[in-house]
Amino acid sequence: MCADKVRDQYEEFPYPTRDLADERRRLITGSPSHLAEINHYVFGGRLDFTQPFRALIAGGGTGDAAIMLAQHLSDADVPAEIVYLDLSTASRAITEARAKARGLSNISFYTGSLLELGDFGEFDYIDCCGVLHHLPVPQDGFASLARALKPKGGLGLMVYGEFGRTGVYDVQAMLRDLVRDGESGTDKVTLAHKLLTALPPSNRLRRNPLVGDHLSSDAGLYDLLLHSQDRAYTVPDLVDEIETAGLRIASFIEPLRYDPALYLRDKGLLQRLEGQGLAQRAGFAERLAGNMKKHIVYCVRQDNDEETVAGPVGPSAIPVLRDAPGPEFARNMPPGAAFSASLDGLDFSMPLPPLARDILLLCEGRRTLDEIRKALPGAPDWFRFKPQFDAVYKPLNGFNKMLLRFASA
Ligand SMILES: C[S@@+](CC[C@H](N)C(=O)[O-])C[C@H]1O[C@@H](n2cnc3c(N)ncnc32)[C@H](O)[C@@H]1O
Known part of the structure; x- marks a missing residue:
């Protein structure tokens, strides 16, 4: 039921909104899934660009990751296959048009769920950006992606962060109280605009300057405030999902952002955190900063015991x-x-x-x-x-x- 609602939303409001004309002007880049990041965080900087490379873009939406990675791999002459998968045919059509505008032929397009990856084989790399927090049981998604990874493969994830989204869930809950059965997507957007105009200055969303997706487009507003299935993660919640799926974190992005030393000047306080692992320090930094509205993380399999993160260790x-x-x-x-x-x-x-x-x-x-x-x-x-x-x-x-x-x- 919920999966149907999620699909219907992205059929009516593919997100993020993209303008095909942009393909002539610029390549939209971001994290995760920039090829230089994948190489650095998943393959220790030693990815062999002459070997075939298979990537899955799970919940590829309107195509940002698929197009960026396909373009990077094509520019680097890598013999690559990128599998784009999404529930929404409207989103897929936008991505196909973007790929065509760029003359990219290294993407295969599929409509379906990342929960059913049985026939797709294994991947060197999987991107899943802004999708897992929309699943009824996100752990099923983490597990499904983990199963599809090659032994030395890696996963680039983005999920919502709890503290930076302060106020979002208050407005979502109010809108659920206000929406009547049978109202269309456009009716709901109109209603949301009315509520937003009426928010008093003390409202937590109004006081949160970090969140602005609802101001960019109707699709952005729907995605942020009218989503039928949406949760946010603290660092410990996210680490738990990742580890339960048999994965481990290679790095958060940006790495320093998850280091308490970026924010704390008091050496005595910092000393008390010495000896803590990456995840514990990241959880501390998240609470301290209070501004993380999403978490981007590169993961590899727990049974991959290599150092997958490149370091500036030698002259080469x-x-x-x-x-x-x-x-x-x-x-x-x-x-x-x-x-x-x-x-x-x-x-x-x-x-x-x-x-x-x-x-x-x-x-x-x-x-x-x-x-x-x-x-x-x-x-x-x-x-x-x-x-x-x-x-x-x-x-x-x-x-x-x-x-x-x-x-x-
Ligand atoms: C917020 S959009 C993100 C799109 C894209 N990954 C990006 O970062 O721009 C979420 C996308 O996930 C897709 N989606 C949600 N649940 C899915 C599932 N179980 N399998 C495949 N795609 C799914 C939706 O159709 C939608 O296009």
Whole structure:
């Protein structure tokens, strides 16, 4: 029953709303499922791009992840098959049109449920972004995806975060009280607009500046406030679902956001958290920040005991800037500048070392650390260079701006 309601919603209001004309102007990128992130967090930076790669986009919606990954794999000449799967034929039609506009032929399209993956085979990578929290029993979804992973494969997930969505569930509950049987989707949207206009300044949604999806489009409003099946996760809830499915977390995105040390300056308080694992520290950071409206996480199977996250451990690591080539990133950066970032209402500024600008100018995605070192003014030795690189890497990787790969043997 609920699955039917969810499908009907996305037939009437495919989400997110996408404009086909955008395909000529830009590639919409995001997390999870950026190819450089998949390589860094799931394959230790050592993904062999000459080998066939199978990916599932589970609940692919209007296509953002499918199109981004298909384009990245096509640009990198990877012999890849991307399986797009969604309940909604309207969403699929939008994604098919986007793929056609880009001339992408590496996506196969299917209509159906991620709970029934029996015939699809195993995947190197699965994307499931903004879907599992809409299942009647999300654990069934986690388990179904985990079963479809190859032994060394990985999963990129996004689920709603509880604290950043303060106020959303109050308005959802009020709308359930107000909606009458038989009212159409458009009637409900009109009703929601009326209620939103009437919210007093003290209302928790009105006081939450982080949530704005309902302001962007009717589909966004429906998805946020009129959804028939929707829950949010705290970090411990999410970790529990992941571990019950036989998976483990490789990394949260952005990694530093889930580190209490990003927020706490008091060394005594930080010391008390020493020795805690990734999940416990992430749960603390979530409560402390109070602004996480979603959680993005890369997972691998528990029986995969390799270190799947790339590290800047040796001279052969190749830094890759995620959003813009290093030279572009560095262009307006004076020597010794700080790195600044904003995350949902919090501003951060982190010091960078004197060589930061020169290093970034050389990070065009092909040079190894050793090649970067040798090309720097005065070619510092490794022991002078490495601490400076690490001081660039820590904030940039922590805010998901810099990733690593290794050249194939
Ligand atoms: C909020 S949209 C997210 C779409 C896309 N993943 C994205 O991030 O833009 C949720 C999508 O999940 C799909 N969906 C929900 N339950 C599903 C299921 N059991 N199997 C497959 N798709 C499902 C819906 O049809 C909808 O297109």
